[in-house]
Amino acid sequence: MEKQNKLQGKTFIITGASSGMGKATALLFSKEGAELVLSGRNVERGIELVSEIETMGGKAIFLAGDVAELTHNQALVEAAFQHFGKLDGLVCHAGMLGLGAITDLEPSLWRETFAVNVDxxxxxxxxxxxxxxxRPSAAVVINVSIAAYKSFPNHPAYCASKAALLALAKQAAVEYAPSIRINSICPGPVDTPLIHASAAAFPDPAKAVENAGKNTLLQRLGQPEDIAKLCLFLASEESSWITGAAFNIDGGILAKG
Incomplete structure (x- = not known):
């Protein structure tokens, strides 16, 4: 019996798609039959990703832009209809760190972090x-972070914005049920460019990344593909009775307390 693709005929917008978790999600969703509108800031990487997807037989377009801009988000939705005639779901991966202790953090960076992570x-x-x-079976997956629950040195803007994002996701799930399922994922340390940038907040960045993996119950960093698999589950009909939930995918860090 031929395998049925889990997202066959569905159209998704994926933000933060040019690297890390967003790229892994785009590749997996394409393999499962989804048509994709991809957003990111890096034009070269975005074009390469579309080429990779098309080589696999998939369909995708890339729109470079800043997700903190209202007009870019409008353009993403319009592009879904222009190219694919419909929109079935979203996966919101884009984010930024905004590093700096409260007394050092510039108000402009605080505002920018909230603009990218929440606005x-x-x-x-x-x-x-x-x-x-x-659309029937519409689904939204929002990448939050364990930082919504757990504090990290020199990450006040990141932690506060992620907590706000978690609240927004839950409120939206309540408001738009039962028509649209909206869930959050809360990754721990994942081997992406973001964790290496985050480690700059510590005295020994390389050691901080190493320790982040060792401090999980599973003794390793997560991989972007680990996150993509959870996104696929939440975007597909396999999770048809799940909404308003937040899934920790952190190698067991929060379980340690």
Whole structure:
């Protein structure tokens, strides 16, 4: 019996798609039959990703831009209809760190961190939700972070913005049920460019990354593909009775307390 692709005929927008968890999600979703509108800042990497997807027989377009801009999010939704005629779901991976202790952090960086981590998701939901309401089995997956629950040195903007994002995701799930399922994922340390940038907040960045993996119950960093698999589950009909939930995918860090 031929394997049925889990997202066959579905169209998804994926932000933060040019690297890390976003790229892994795009590749997996494409393999499972999804048509993709991809967003990121790096044009070269975005074009390479589309080429890779098309080589595999998939369909994708890339729109370079800043998710913190209202108009970019509107353009993503419009592009889904221009190229694929529909929109079935979102995966919001884009994010930034905004490093610095409270007394050192520039107010402009605080605001920028909230703009990328929270405002961007609000903007995309604002434009996408009316269209998702028209589709059966619409699903949204929002990448939050264990930083919504756990504090890290020199990460006040990141932790606060992720806590706000978690609240936004839960509220949206309540407001748009039962038509749209909206869930969050809360990754721990994953081997992406972001964790190496985050480690700059510690005296020995290389050691901080090494320790991040060792401090998990599973004794390793997560891989972008680990996150992509959870996104696929939440975007597919396999999770048809799940909404308003937040899934920790952290190698067991939060279980340690």
């Amino acid at each position: 961007a998701v609000f903007y995309l939901l604002k434009f996408a939700l009316p269209e998702l309401l028209k």
